[in-house]
Amino acid sequence: MGNLIGSAFGHPLSPLVSFVPRPRARDSAESHTPVEVSMSDDARPSTPSPEDPPPRRRSLRRVLVWTSILLSAALIACLGTAYAYYRSLRANMVQHDLVALLPEEERPPKIGDAVNILFIGSDGREGGNAAYGGRDFVGERSDSLLLAHISPENRVIVVSFPRDSLVDLPACDPYGETEGTYGYYGMINAALFHGGPPCVVKTIESLTQIRIDHFVHLSFVGFREMVDALGGVEMCIPVPLHDERSKLDIEAGTQVLDGEQALAFVRARYEIGDGGDLGRIDRQQMFLGALASQMLDSKVLANPTTMHALLESVTQYTATDADLTLDTMLSIAFTLADVEPRNITFYTVPSWPAPWDPNRVIWNEEKAERLFRAIKEDTPVEDVIVETGRPTAEPSPSTSLTPSYPAEPSPKPTNPEPTPSAAPPDAIEGRDATADPCVNGLGLGTEDMVTPR
Template sequence: MSADSAPGPGVPGARHRAEGRSRRRRTGLVVMAWTAAGIVALGGSGAGYLYLKLNGNLRSVDIDQVLGTDRPDGAGNGSENVLVLGSDTRSGGNGKHGGGGDGTARSDTAMIVHVHRGHERASVVSIPRDTLVDRPACTDTAGRRHPAAHGAMFNSAYSTGGAACAVKTVESFTGLRMDHYLEIDFAGFEKLVDELGGVRVTTTEDIEDPDSHLDLRAGTHRLDGEQALGLVRTRHGVGDGSDLGRIQLQQAFVKALVGQVKDIGILTSPKKLYDLADTATRTVTTDSGLGSVNSLMAFAGGLKGIGASDLHMVTLPVRYDPADGNRLLVQEAKARQVWDALKRDEPIPGTATEGTATGEAGDVVSAP
């Protein structure tokens, strides 16, 4: 797995990894709106046989059974936490994006989506993959036991033990129970954006990154799937060149997509609706609680009222590791403000992210 990240400003001796390795960098993105727009309305189509086909597309993992009872208690206040990962595990089409041909599962994008009580707003916390964490001992879905590791990169949890170990690691350092798990692959991300008709974004500066096949002039663009994938995985074209800058682009893209998905008109065409639902169910992996179209439909239906203005997106409070500018250290006191707020189902306070590393790409991309 590619493990490099660009150095933070002013870190002595830090440098980028070789460009050839950066081609294997992987970034995925899960957007709840895809499911809300593509599956929810299918319930009114009356085409029962489609449910069987779509159910057959879905893949789920029984995380509750693997992790057992040694987990944080649920909040009990009507809120829900969803761990959202991007990966290259489901589709052979991922190979053209620079990896996935060696049989290694990778997940380099992670977001904790906290759906507040009433499902009218959500807080999203992005976890940089290069963050050093204490990974707990865990068991994967095949029953293999993996030892604990101190100071491991966060994304090593998924590559070591898959979804179950990723969930256990997140629960360990946040103290929050993950009620659900959703994962999408890169090829699926590209196809879904195309089927949604593209996504309009505005860039305030030119973005050029040959590694991500991205060449955008400053201005407003309707990105197709390939361009969108390039945008959410680029590092070298924006900010300080770090993974934190890329996270800021991902967050801006999510807001742009959620903000316009209701206006795309996908519900006017039964074929377009079915194609979207078919692609979504083929490319997502869920926990067993969402492992049927009916369950996924009910969950997504509860999210359809959340618009871009109802999303509060932050990055886990971190700082560059002075011993290695390619790694990030959690600012524990600030991170605790984030986790405590979510546990109480309250907004994340602004003080939690003041003075933290950002990646310096926050204003480069926005919705038009």
């Protein structure tokens, strides 16, 4: 055993290794004869102990351990960065709780799995928006009002509500620093002035009986920043466009509109086309069609850099309902990624000029109901049939309403419906997102130009 002990410490005491086998059960201790076995050191097999693994295996294990540690650290860092980014986006958001502001019993029921989002383009002049004129402008009104109906069948209907529409405005509770109001008959854009975005939602729901799932309240600056985040929007301009009030100055041909140019394009009204709001809505829809086509064709949703810039601008410059979270936004965005531009259709609420004021419009209630039913039933507009013969109550020619500031509450007078010759055709006309302004027109032909340069 001395040799074993010596070998254990690296100093062999003898070239021989002696051991005594343990007696078997059938052998007596007295009859057992020791046997001596010798083995040279060179012939001894190398058998590493479990406590002392070979250098190569030990090195491989060390590499695997450190790799695991580094990957774990990288994962934690990425998760931490992603969480911090998520929190920063959430901190940007301004949200309103529709559930608390609008009693459920006063709202239309939710039907089906489609999503209805109301987009409210504000003409407020607070902050950076003062650069767009009207520094003495008080409050805000909806300069643009659009309802997007996103169907699970990969179809989208976008309905524009003319800002000059005369409608029944519901009573709205106070919002922010504005005062609440009783219901009255007036311009649809006044709802934002009286009660903020919740009042606009209440107004649209009461007029259409369509449940609004979400809203997005957008300022001039917000619109500009979102367009710039996308790198501009390319569209064809059929004729040169120049408008002093909106600072629009665009030459004819294919142009890439940056945020400032796009904002001027969708705001321009008085010096372009017929000078009315309906012509401006046509241009807005053409722009939005080009925007939608570009986003879907260029796979914006799959571009991390563009999505980052877009999310930054959306969360920083918009106000939404509390249920329109970042997760919900991304879910809607990925749903839209499967929609073809030809399946995005734009409509304007059918209307005709008010008999007493050509600068105001009143809705063709029969056609408007057909359009609203298509959204409620999530079906193509052309498949909806509405019974005719329903009387239409309208205001009297003596009623006077200012274009920007809401009038005092007053009862809604009645007047016979306009003559049939003033009514538009029976069909509800729409255009899809693939419509080319240089082919389909924008109502901007030279014969329509009010103020040529």
